[in-house]
Amino acid sequence: MTAVKELQEHFQTLHHIGHAAQYLSWDEAVIMPAGGGEARAKSLATLHKISHEMVTAPKVGELLESAKQEATSAWDQANLRVIERRWTRATALPVDLVVASSLASSRCEQSWRRNRRANNWEEVKPLLKEVLNLTKQKAEILGEKLALSPYDALLDGYEAELKRAYIDPIFKELSEFLPNFVNEVIANQRPHVSLKGEYPADRQMDLAKKLMLPLGFNFGRGRVDTSDHPFTCGDLWDTRITTRFGDDDFLESMYAVLHETGHALYQQGLPEDRYDQPVGGSLGMMIHESQSLFMEQQVCRSEGYLSYVLPILTESLGVDATDEKWSVTNFIRNVHYVEKGYIRVEADECTYPLHVILRYQLENSLFDDSLSIDDLPNAWNELMDRFFGLDTRGDFANGVMQDVHWYAGLFGYFPCYTLGALTAAQLYQAYTTTNSDAEAQFEAGNFESVLSWLRDNIHSKAQLTSGFDRIVEITGKPLTTAAFVAHVNQRYQT
């Protein structure tokens, strides 16, 4: 057997184990009874341990060397690149540190779940210190191995090649542009009648399916369910999204569904013949978020789409469509409503990047030791005041404890959200230069051209190139803020 083939079979087996872990995690989040938690955690830990042992097996390093001489096709070469990256990162870390870090994160995340509602920062604080301490150790070791700064080594784990030197000027621009922009938008915002109210969950679920189908979601290869927090998981054969109901705001669930559908369409569009190889998977979180935000923000908040979807929506929800509050104008004003709020996940697309920049700045200060966990709430409050004029003193649940990421050890993840939004805008700009009638197509319920454009340019390419190379290849230039700024100006200032 050739080294290429042998590596492929090894990573095929790894894929099967990853498949198992993925659907077991889905089950845990969506339907598992509470009593199953501990046994499930142990089963998942065993699968992760087996996977780690298989990735770091010495034969992988040896096979990689031989395989590089053999591989001729671009896909095979890319597969080796992705495998080597995974192998390098996995072998860099001592197992003891991986286990200690995983346990500390689990404990801290569980403590966060218990204490967030109680607004109890003091109890979770020492656990967060331990998580940060272990994450710093990992970042140091990875950085040394990869010749990156520790924080860059973390960023690189979420999107290959992502660096602080790249993010800094982009976030600087946004933090200079957005605060005044948001103030202007809010000052000029026209009044709307709120659409909040009680909408039965089964009607909202019916609506979710009626939204997903025309966008191209394949129900023969996927599902939609409910969970505490919306998410997408699964491979291209069985892609699952979740949403949640129960709030008085059907728009929140509707846009969660549209967001996750964007993620799901990416998964469902990955190349079938490489589904069990590392190269056949999706790119990092920046690109994954670009796909969800492309659908959620660019396509599904466009006026064309909103005109199309309104009759479907009023019928599914069983409301009186002749009431003035269900007019297209009022509907658009609800969807395009901009507001300064405490919570990132509820933010509109104009204020959202500021929430991310706040977290990014704090992460950087934590990693260059200019900020301690003890001072984190004060630093948080200072930035919330600067960006939004909001006071979060003593309000940890709506402040420093609102997101799970840090408590779960995911430092370096946040920038991907906003870079994904910028990518979505730049991709959409490229798409509309060759499809100038895009909105008219959406208004007619036609999403074939936009889906096939994404399929050709992103989905079917999987990890053939890096995410950054892909953006240049599609749009002809590196990622900048230009398209996003043009987009929000066009949507919110005209």
Place this chain on the structure above:
Amino acid sequence: MTAVKELQEHFQTLHHIGHAAQYLSWDEAVIMPAGGGEARAKSLATLHKISHEMVTAPKVGELLESAKQEATSAWDQANLRVIERRWTRATALPVDLVVASSLASSRCEQSWRRNRRANNWEEVKPLLKEVLNLTKQKAEILGEKLALSPYDALLDGYEAELKRAYIDPIFKELSEFLPNFVNEVIANQRPHVSLKGEYPADRQMDLAKKLMLPLGFNFGRGRVDTSDHPFTCGDLWDTRITTRFGDDDFLESMYAVLHETGHALYQQGLPEDRYDQPVGGSLGMMIHESQSLFMEQQVCRSEGYLSYVLPILTESLGVDATDEKWSVTNFIRNVHYVEKGYIRVEADECTYPLHVILRYQLENSLFDDSLSIDDLPNAWNELMDRFFGLDTRGDFANGVMQDVHWYAGLFGYFPCYTLGALTAAQLYQAYTTTNSDAEAQFEAGNFESVLSWLRDNIHSKAQLTSGFDRIVEITGKPLTTAAFVAHVNQRYQT
């Protein structure tokens, strides 16, 4: 580390992998979209391969020898017995034969699913021949290793120590007693008004939960869902049962739920502190069926239970409880209705054993080479005519193709159903000798004493002894037909 401890850790890891496979199979049967089938099959095959490699690892044999010198507690000794049994059976078979047999069974079962509705015996026949051929090879090798006849080696795989020499006289008695008994019951049966009709699925599901809860099913550690065929799976922390709706007969789904609840109560009652060791699992299929049938037949078809459940049932189903057809008398007559039918899974408790004996006789003839697959439909028809006076010529779907077992390679499984029914009757007899007011308790909705009796005598004992030893320990005698015959006489002839 002691050998005992090392073996325990090895089988703990195996348990975690088995956990993964189990819930992935549940997912496949209950909620997986069709497109996920092939990727799921490959993932499961990888988990099974890893498990097989771990069970048959040479170190298991070595550790077993040392551990036998060390183990002092009855539980540790029993654990070694169960591990050795598993190791012996797994190492006996060449991997190539295991794989070939697994593939042949998968293909034959899939073909059966496609062809059963079309009544197409000819297409599935060659695949069944291959399955039988490979199963015979496995049975030969296992029999030689275990010093058993080939068919006994298969029986032993479903319930430890089960042998043809044990089954033959029992089934002979039943086949002599039941045909005339059934004729008499039918001749003396009093008329009833059928309760068939349309009952909405959500009302039936509501009823299911209201039946499960008082029997002791713990919803903090379990679920109920729907699937094509009712089944139970999961460990004691997360036990899941399924049922199906959609027929015009709510009683079918109701008794499927009660049956599966019996299985589930066994799982939920297994000892918590040994849940990840082989000895902590349930006994074989004879004992497992005894637990489902104890609930379904002995407890939940008793007149006391039926009086208790009727008001709950009429309220859940939303029917007019004052209508004469919802009287206790008419309800009991519906539940106790005896009928000669084609389909095993729809059979009442009087005719059911004859369906099993038919299959057992045919299996024996297939394994002693006195019957070929080509002649199987004729032989089936002959026995159906003898036992029930029913003609199945040309009707394969309601005849030889009605059950999945043979097509999935499960020869030797069928006897456990009827032995389970006999066991249930003998256990119930033992229970009522010390709880003479059992039916009065059920009528009052009190199931605590019956559950704690099962917990003490069966559930919490897991595999501490064999199933046969357990029966003797509880009832003071080996399993016979006496209690079952007394039970059906009492219920159907008085």
